[in-house]
Amino acid sequence: MEFYLVLGMSLVTFGIRYTVLGASDRIKLPPIVIEALRYIPPAILTAIVVPEVLIPDGNTIEFNYTNARLVGAIAAIAIAYWRKNLLLTIVVGMLTFFTWQWAIGN
Template sequence: MNEVLMIAGMAIATFSIRYVMFGASSRLTLSPAILSALRYVPPVVLTAIVVPEVLLSDGTLYLSYLNARLVGAIAAVTVCALTRNLLLTIVLGMLTFFGWQGLFSPLG
């Protein structure tokens, strides 16, 4: 029962915070500088999530050719820079990751 109350409380808190912001958004006018800065929020948040997952292993920096996540990320960035095709970037990045992991997991 405590879990249900905790989840309900978190849902109410989350809804309330977002409802207040959406309700006030029609009356609030942001400057062009703030709107321009807000465009960078999604890439920054994604980078903050992905980079530690790619570069850290058990809390230590893992820069090695045996790091399949790093090799897959390098492949994905390269494909993205060359093609600007999201689906191709995801597919080739994942294929590189799984292929590299399959090749070198017995060694690591």
């Protein structure tokens, strides 16, 4: 049963994406729409990450020093802004998160 469910979801997803990609060379979008589409990935990433950082238990906002995810995110943002290096940002953010989590005993 699960196989048919996954197969059906795959076919629907492929059909939707193939239709759009197949017609993409015939559709000319205005430059303002092209510019607006550039903001979709950061908006989606923000929508995924911010609730995970600020609401780690899923119920209440934890905007304090005991939230190791928030401290790690702040460190990652600072390094990303300062060095503009993706690997360094990930390493520093994760090290800060794990070190802070260990230090506060969570």
